Amino acid sequence: MTPSRPYLVRALNDWILDNDLTPYIVVDAGIQGVSVPEDYVTNGQIILNVSPGAVNDLLIDGDAVGFKARFGGVPMQVYVPIIAIMAIYAKENGQGMVFGAEPGAPEPPNPDGTSDSSAKSPDHLSHKPSLKIVK
Secondary structure, eight states, X not given: OOOSHHHHHHHXXXXXXXXXXXXXXXXXXXXXXXXXXXXXXXXXXXXXXXXXXTOEEEEEOSSEEEEEEEETTEEEEEEEEGGGEEEEEETTTOOEEEOOOOTTSOOOOOTTSOOOGGXXXXXXXHSOOOOOOOO
């Protein structure tokens, strides 16, 4: 099956907007292909306001989230591969979703650009999935 993250990001973004709240996404800025303003990255992450008042031409597709925005008055085209989105939530009440690894999603590359397929053992595949309650 295809990864569910792009569908969930779109749905949660719509849900947050439908409730007159402000959608924020948390991005792992270290993932290859992420194009965000480096001056605003803290601890390898950046939190982006993706509300219609903050961005132009928002596009959430199966591969990435992209939009135009101003940072400190400087216009920029932002591009975030879906795999780099760590969470989406409403600024006002914190409701949303944190994403973990999911079957079918590509593994993020190591900092040196290689994938780490050797880290997965057959035992990894035999573990049952589990869910956590996030409040």
